[in-house]
Amino acid sequence: MGDYHFVYKDLEGASTQWDDIQRKLGNLPPKAPAFKPPPFTPASDDQPKDKTWIDSKTSEELEDLEDNLDDDRFLQEYRKKRLAEMQEAAKVLRFGSVIPISGSDFVREVSQAPSDVWVVVILYKEGIPECGLLMQSIEELAVRYPSTKFVKIISTDCIPNYPDRNLPTLLVYNNGAVKGNYVGLHSFGRRCTPEECIFPLVDERFILNLLEKKKRLAEMQEAAKVLRFGSVIPISGSDFVREVSQAPSDVWVVVILYKEGIPECGLLMQSIEELALRYPSTKFVKIISTDCIPNYPDRNLPTLLVYNNGAVKGNYVGLHSFGRRCTPEGVALVLCQSDPVLNDGHNGNEAIIEGVRKRFIEKVVADHEEGGDDDYSSD
Structure with a gap:
């Protein structure tokens, strides 16, 4: 059998009665003091407890802070500040869409609206194209300017027997009173874009509540100046x-x-329509010949007239004035031979004329490579 030696060890710091007697007699050294861990001291957090410190915490950590922080006043102040920020954001983003209302809603939604809220009311009817066109612009403005209240109501629900010929109609209210009245689509320009709709509204005592009103107006004015036309506008003699x-x-x-x-x-109209898109700061209009000049002979058609400052600057009679193929590049070259007629709203006159010549040359070379032999002369 193996020789086993067992050593009994009691708990650390424990002692027997025999050991205590021997220590009193000096036969054993004094008993070592029992181990005691140092008292717990939480690590000091040197980071300042400001908004950034709070924002970096998760929702669970914030709940722990709410229970453990000695200074509850900081959290209270932070809550108040956050609540004020949310209330201000809710005030800015108050509406943001066109709200449909009925006749019974009108007094509550329009007349009794708060004094700091401007209300734009569109009277409309389904099936009238002009109403649909204005509604598209109003819906876009409602998204852009959420602090202005936009509502729509069927015309006869608002005003019994209101004539359809006056539709669409825009009414502007503030503090329970009518501040503006716009009857018909012509009040907002021929094209009735959101940019054209905004100017009458802004002129009417600043209806649209903008955080950066001046900046946005300057941007829209600049955009309207560059993209002034962009299409061939049909007109009549009047x-x-x-x-x-x-x-x-x-x-x-x-x-x-x-x-x-x-x-x-x-054929010429196709080229003119393309040039109107390329050069949106030049105004292109079309008119039936006899509406413009009574008894104008058909043999002279098409005829192109160029005006500036109320005077005729150019007169091109017949398709032969622009070459047999009558391409947009050839028409552009003829128009810019003597005056800077074409304007894209971005480049100077010299750059535009140089671009017209370059396009014309590139077109001639491309057609020549394809085997075209048509005359490009604009004489």
């Missing part, structure tokens, strides 16, 4: 003086006299 002769002095106007059913007119 519109000619206003749209052409009385156009601003910085605007060049290109007028095409045409008639439906004449192939040459259709």
